[in-house]
Amino acid sequence: MTFKSIIDEIENNLYKILNDLNVDKIFFSVEPAKQGFGDVSSNISFLLAKKLKQSPQEISNTLSKKYNQFNHTLVSKVEPHPSGYLNFFANWEKLNQLILSESNLDEFGCVDLGKNSTIVVEHTSVNPNKALHIGHIRNIIVGDTVSRILKKSNYKVNVLNYVDDSGLQVADLLVGFKFLGFSQTPPKGKKFDHYCGDDVYVQTTKKYEQDSSLEDIRKKVLEELEDENSDTAQLADKITGKVLENQLETCWNLEVNYDCLNYESQIIRSGLWAKIFEKLKEMNLITFEKEGKNSGCWVIPGNGKEEDKVLVRSNGTATYIAKDIPYAAWKLGLLEDPFNYKKYPKIQKESQTLWQTTLGNSTETKQNFAGEKVVTVIDSRQARLQKIITTLMDNFKSIEGAYVHLGYESVTLSGDTAKKLGIDTDGKQAQMSGRKGLYVNADSVYELLKNKTITETKKRNPEMSLSEIEKIAHQISVGTLRYEMIKQDLDKIITFDLEKSLSLEGDTAPYIQYTHARASRIIEKSKQSPSLDIDFSLLIDQNELDLVREIGLFDIQVHDAGKNLSPKVISRYCHDLAVAFNSFYENVKVLEINDIALEKARLCLVYSFKITLERALNLLGITAPNKM
RNA sequence: GGGCCUAUAGCUCAGCAUGGAUAGAGUGUUGGACUUCUAAUCCAAUGGUCAAGGGAUCGAAGCCCUUUGGGCCCGCCA
Structure with a gap:
């Protein structure tokens, strides 16, 4: 308890x-x-x-x-x-015993919101034509953290990443490679995804402005992409495959894993759309317009003053949103699954298998990644489209609220950082833009952080081996980046600044990780070993009781975070735990107090803090080193 | 024109769902604490008409209404 x-x-x-x-x-x-x-x-x-x-x-x-x-x-x-x-x-003697004992159990902090039901979390879902930038990272970290919290809340979680491999952005890349003479080999030392995004994509879109004949080429490429056997589609597969692999490397480095990759091209070729289209017609959820501005189109009628949304154009082709509807229904398990599954060739962290869909044959057994509920992590600029899909899904599925759009505000660049990238905004923050090349790559932020933390760690541990320093610097860099992305509420814009956002002091991951290192050192240096066989009545100092109390609040916080899909609840909890420990550390001595019983009691508390912090940080995908 | 989000300390943000005690952190500035279980830390000072106005309530930062500032969305693009 x-x-x-x-x-x-x-x-x-x-x-x-x-x-x-x-x-x-x-x-x-x-x-x-x-x-x-x-x-x-x-x-x-x-x-x-x-x-x-x-x-x-x-x-x-x-x-x-x-x-x-x-x-x-x-x-x-x-x-x-x-x-x-x-x-x-x-009655603290009793409560100390209850809380400290419980905190030693593996299931400490687990709550039962999910009743072991299955839930899908879709996040990342980036076009495979560029490297991930800091805006994508917010999506990825929010999605990953929510997944971890839901697992702790007794849901079986299927994490999906939807790969938009057949849209305009991919077509633009192909125009660059096929018609503008870009080499398929990046300059030495540059990752392929960075090369595609920074060079090929940006310069190709720039050329559109100068040469309007390219528009026709672009259209043709887009058409050719639909035919999976065309040279264009084959080349697209090759290129997007390489970019995707590079993107996944960035994610894995940040301790983010997935269960399955879904490819937009396969959703389109699977014929799921035709099935859903029939269903929509049967259920009278869409109407065919015979006159007006949408004459000849199938539309989803708008609610009240809302505009109707065109689903099928007057030429019979489906619009963008029409690709999202079958995917949403597939995620909820409302359609017969047309896919087979094969393993992605690269290994994820902790050797977790990554599956991917295929329309071809597979020797692997059929998988099922659908869930009774679905959480889709997409930024709130897509709120309108997501609302339409949510409403449709509510009509399809009897459980209300089965489909949830988890929206979040975007990441913008501070005026200073935008200026550094060559765009003067008069000091105002700026929206990132892949097309204009105005963004900060996730990999470069990680590198900056890592160099900084290596320097700091070396300074404090001059005798430490380089490999150990690297490992610690990695943990701190990942922690810092992840913490920055979730510590504030989802509806707050994050203004990213290359200087200010990389701070290692104050309300940051290193602050929290540092308390873990402090606790670890106490345990390491003590001649006693942590045990629950102690006199709980010895813990009476206010600093001790405050720490016990904070430890005891873990499950309440997980419940809150899980129920509200709110990662920041856990980041605040980790921070509060760290504050309570620092205050304990400053005021209460554990070692060399000439009182073995008291040392044992305090050591038990320190250990309890350490493992609880580890578990809470684990929900954030952050690991804490024993030394730093 | 319609819709969504947002406004709390110089700056960045908690608190608002479920109204109640003294509105909290970080950062900044100023001062203090390392021969001590690691100072990536701690302590102190400083800093607030909770955007404005109205309403309901014994009681509002929080609820309702109005106004204003800021951001985003509203294509037979994706």
Whole structure:
């Protein structure tokens, strides 16, 4: 049991008291208290004030007296506060034991939101024509972190990456290679994805402005892409395959894995669209326009003042959104699966198998990556389209809310950083643009961070081997980048600045990782080994109790994060844990205190902190070194 | 014109879902703490008409309405 046990005990008893007083059920709060107001607080008296025609303070008085008549093992004192709040003080000897014991279990922090059901998380989904930039990284890290939190919340999670390998952006790349004479070999030392994005794509799109005849070529290339046997499609497969591999390397380096890759080209060739189209017609969800501006088109009628959305053009071809509908339905398992599955040839971290769809034969057994629920991570500029898909899916599937669009605001570049990249915005932040070449590559951010952290680590550990320094620097760099991407709410724009965003101090991953290193060193240096066979009543210092309490809040935070699909909840929790530990570290000595029993008790607490922080950081995809 | 998001300390952000106590962090500035379990740390000072106005409430940063500033979206492009 965790801190939640004392909350549950109080809640139960308060309900019993209400019953005694013959008061209707009300929903009061019982929450961890603010600093200086005991350990747990309830607002129950405010809510009763009107009903009982008494002041909150009087009610708190009554309730605190009554509370003592009920069974309570975890509460040592109830105190009515003059403000009206009812404050509870914990029996820390018991709570210490409960929380510290529980924290040693592997399943500590697990909650049961999913009831072992299956959920799909789709994220990344970048056109395979360029390297990943810092904006894509927000999507990837949000998606990966949410996946990890959902796993901890007892969902079986299938992580998908949709590869847009047949759109305009790919066609543009092919125009560059086939007609503008770009070599298929990048300059020495440059990754192929960087070369495609930085050079071929940017320069090709620039040429469109100068030479309008290229537009026809582009159109032709796009058409040829549809025929999988054409030379163009074969070349596209080769090039997008290489870019995709480079992109995946970037993701894997950031500790992000996937379960399956879905290719847009295959969705199109699979015939899923025709099936969904029939279904939409049968269910009367779309209409054929006989007049007006959309004459001759199949449209999804807009709600109220919303514009109708064209699904099938008057020439019979399907629009962009028409590719997303079958994919959404496929993810929810609403369609017969037309795909076979084969293994992606490269190995992911922890040797997790990465599958990919194929329309050809496969010797592998059929896989199933559909879920009862689906979370699609796409930035909120696509909110309108996603809303249409969500509504359609609600019509298809009986469980309401089965399809969720998890939106987030974009990453922009600070005025300074944009200027460094050659665009003067008058100090204002700037939207990134792949076409204009205005972006910061994820790989280069990682490299910058790594060089910085190598220098810092060397400074502090001059005797350390280079390989060890590299390993630590990697952990800190990945941590820093990942933490930056999720520490604020999804609806806040992240303004990325090459200087400021790479800080290693303050509310950053290294701050948190550092507390882990401190804890590790204490454990390493102690002659005792951490154990639960200790006298729990020895932990009485406020700094100790605050730390125990913070550890005990883990499952409550996971529940919050999982329920609201909110990664930042966990990043804040990690930060709070670290703050509590630093405060403990400054004020409470563990080693050389000439009291073995006390050292053992504190060591148990330090160990408990260390493994809880590791588990919480693991939800963020961050590992903490033992030394740094 | 319609829709979505946003406004809290000089700057970057928590808190808002579920209204209640003294509105919290980081950063910045100023000062202090390393012969100590690692100073990527800690402590102190500084800093707020919670965008503005109205409403409902015993009580609003939070709920409702209006206004304003900022961002994004609204193609038979993807």
